[in-house]
Amino acid sequence: MDIAVLLFLTSGLFLGWSLGANDAANVFGTAVGSGVVRFRTAALITGVFVILGAVISGSGTTQTLGDLGSVNALPGAFTAAAAAGFTVYWMTRAGVPVSTTQAIVGAIIGWNLFSQSVTDTRVLFKIVGTWMICPVLAGLIAAALLHLLAVFLKTRSIHLLRLDAYTRLALIVVGAFGAYSLGANNIANVVGVFVPVSPFTDFRIGGFFNFTSVQQLFLLGGLAIAIGVFTYSKKVMLTVGAEILPLSPLAAWVAVLAHSIVLFVFASQGLEHLLAQAGLPTIPLVPVSSSQAVVGAVVGIGLLKRGRTIQWPLLAHIGAGWVATPIAAAAICFLSLFVLQNVFDQRVYRPVSYELTPRVMARLEAEGFPIEGIANLKGREFESARSIAGSLSERIPLTPEMRSQALTYAEVFHTSFFPIRLASMAPEELSPQQLAALRQLSGRSYRHKWQVADALAQRAPEWRLRPDTTVNKLHNRRIQRQLEFVYRTFGVGG
């Protein structure tokens, strides 16, 4: 691997290190601070489970960040992660509560602005809405759990010493769960921006386990988090245990469990699958702030225990972070991209062009797009997402859905299915029918991604997307992932 590639990954690894140093305290802070669990035990459990969570369940939230903005050049990803890391460092020093999640979202928006990409406002609102729901949900879960625990303990006469032993064990178990959830939910913050430009390639371990390039990236990010836990989190844990969370070990267990459930719920594709199968609305997979989840849980416990009123200054402080952090990160990212591009001559984004060819127009019309209003744009090329979105919105009222649709169909992405490459490939994640359909494209070239998807769907039902419903969400996501693999493999130019 090129040394420059590793150098570009360092900003993500730094983000991972700082996440490990700070957020591990949310999982084991009270337990270590109060002496219930030794730091080495806590660090070992956190390190192992953060990595497991990241590698096994980290892809859900990463996809959401990818939907917000797909950083398509390694120096751009480096800059976005570095801007997020610097924002977290700078704002923490300024005493503003920040989270890596909010910083990376801001940085991605900064990259979108610089690269003239369009930020999908639906995704942005989904992410911001989740940030607001996260502490509230953690508070509600914590209050409910505490109430249930109190009822349970009333019915059992457990000796104080025995209860202490159970609590220790429970803190370790829930700490492992918390670390897993932290890895699953927050790995997107650490290396999510590098996923579209991952320098790794898939390989098989022992002939049965396919270790994807994304999982390798997550493993690297997970290791960075684990190193952060081992090298710097002790100090933070002791501070959290002694000052910020003056809870009894049992109440701390409730807080950590509530925090972990929230992080898990917003990261679990398995849960999403279960809900989808039951025909229930699914929960958005969004990276959320671990610290704010814990604060929400503690406030929930406080409200239930002592009937305290809501601490508005604290909430206002958190709210200020929601606004200030992304704006600061976006500004820093934009300026850094400018410097990197113009001073260091680095390509921080791969330009994406758009074209409203007759085929694209026909396709848009078939999808119900009001084509008559934009008929005079037929055949025109656009050098960026912003320019085509601007031209369209000047002529017709453009909803976020319509804009997304137009960008998807008009994006120019050349693919050529070279026979040699087709013959040599045997991707594990494609079914034999899918592979056969792919091989039928030998020698053909396409101008748009959707044309490839259509061609494959015509040749094999296994490539067909289903109607966009909750139940079909997972099937469609899998097909999309496979199509991305095809685009990556056979894309030319750019």
Add this chain to the structure above:
Amino acid sequence: MAMPGRLNLFGRSRHIEREIEEFLDGVSEAGLIFQRAVRTYLSEGPSQDFRDDLDEVSRLETRGDQIRRRVEAELYEHTLIPDLRADVLRLLEDTDWLLGIFQANCYHFVIERPDIPKEFHRDFIELTETVVTCVDSLVMAARAFFRNIGAVRDHNHKVIFYETEADMISTRLKTAIFGSDLPLERKIHLRYFVERIDDSANAAEDVADELAIYTIKRSL
């Protein structure tokens, strides 16, 4: 019972639980022996039976000290119940102090040999019984603190009730003593013993008050 070398988490917890139970058994037992010793003293004076009871109370007091120190060391050494450790140790120390009062009272009977007229015997016995019941209620409250905090309040209520009873009996007894024809020095001597016996109930009430605070802290 010495602490075995290495125990797992649950084994250690069970061991300390047993130690604490044994300690509280000792306090309760010392109260019953003290009660028997006072009856013996009133009927026979500082006889061999009385001295045997004194020795038994002393043995329980020494044993209580040993257990308390072991539990203290265990709790700190293994950072058990970090949030409530100080409260538990204070509770054990204060309860151990009650054992000390029983022992000291027995010694005072032997050393000072108060001459208690027969007409006051019934009140002395009643006062001792009430005081011992008061301490016993405190022991039950302490047990409840470890196992069933919902019951602490009920037992604490009894401690307060018996302490008030003991105050009423001691006031009645002191009034009767000072209203009698005994010489003043004997009256003062007897009052001293009434107050020493009553002290156990007062101390039990103080411990119950603190226990109420510990219980609030222990609740979720």
